Amino acid sequence: MKRFCYRCGALEAERGPLVGGLCQRCFAEGNRLLQAPAELEVTVCGRCGAHLLGKRWHGAGEGDATANAVRATVLSNLKVARLTDAGVKFLRPHEVPELELRVEPKLAEGVIKIRARGKVHELQVNPQLEEAHIKFTLKRSTCDVCGLKSARHYEVILQVRGKLTGEERSEIRKMLQQLAAEAGKRDRAAFIANVEERREGLDLYVNPASLARQMVSMLKSRFGAEIKESAKLVGQTRDGRQKFRFSILARLPAGEVSFKREKS
Ligand SMILES: [Zn+2]
Ligand SMILES: [Zn+2]
Structure with a gap:
């Protein structure tokens, strides 16, 4: 028996295989x-x-x-x-x-x-x-993320302390900002909300806590920084859990922060 399109009557033998009873053209049209x-x-x-x-x-x-x-x-x-x-x-x-x-x-x-x-x-x-x-x-x-940035939201304050020359301080600041920029490529919510230059060192307001930990481990391995962490209770979350503000103090040992030595 010859099979044909139920809509236009075209023969399968001439128009190619029927699809659901329709010829190729009628199927495509429908x-x-x-x-x-x-x-x-x-x-x-x-x-x-x-x-x-x-x-x-x-x-x-x-x-x-x-x-x-x-x-x-x-x-x-x-x-x-x-x-x-x-x-x-x-x-x-x-x-x-x-x-x-x-x-x-x-x-x-x-x-x-x-x-x-x-x-x-x-x-x-x-x-x-x-x-x-x-x-x-x-x-x-x-x-x-831009909302958090403009609200200067942060999870951790990282305080970098030590006897630093102006050059060393700005070098460290640059390195930490570069680390944050790299992290920001993988995670949009990773950023430094603010940097404050103080007489005693640098304060960085960091998101999220995991980025602050990366910074800490870099300060430890490159400069032998000593780390102290503290948490301050600042209130409650909406679902009733305690809310903390974390700070990390990274103290760089005197006389060991040398970029020139590092590079040679
Ligand atoms: Zn047809
Ligand atoms: Zn944005």
Whole structure:
């Protein structure tokens, strides 16, 4: 018996394998690959360029922060149809095998153009080509981390003490700031909220405590610093636990802080 498309009558022998009773063309016409919202709101931090996906902020990444934010927002809102014997499923783009996807934000026009190439059903001989346009609005906001920074939030005060020349002090400050910058690449919430230069040394206000510990271990291994930790009860958290403010005192031994010796 000859099999044919139930919609247009084309013969399977001429048009290729039927998919769910439809010829290749009728199947593609009746099954959209992309499910895209008509409009999107893209939220970007006005200070650091991070973007909001759902309830979580993500770092700006390399290159143009706004374009990255648009792309990430599109990818987290776009769904791709996949039809199997179990029925139709809507998958996230990265879950679909052999999907080619191009997201082109037209920032000036407020439109995102999406071009996709992929198969809805594995029996399709050729992948479908599809285009979608999403209107978007850009919303400027302040991210969680920039909020903490502007509130000068900190977990630990690290006090660096010792007989230091001005040069040594600024060298140590630079090293600690570099350590924080490195940590900030892995964890957005790692930063120094404030540095205070005092007559007796440096006070650094550090987030989170784990970064302060990295700084301490560097001061110990490079300069033989002696460490003293203390905690002061400052109140209660909302769920009734005691809240402490931690300080760490790192005392550098006199006469051992030499960068020139270190380098030679
Ligand atoms: Zn047909
Ligand atoms: Zn930010």
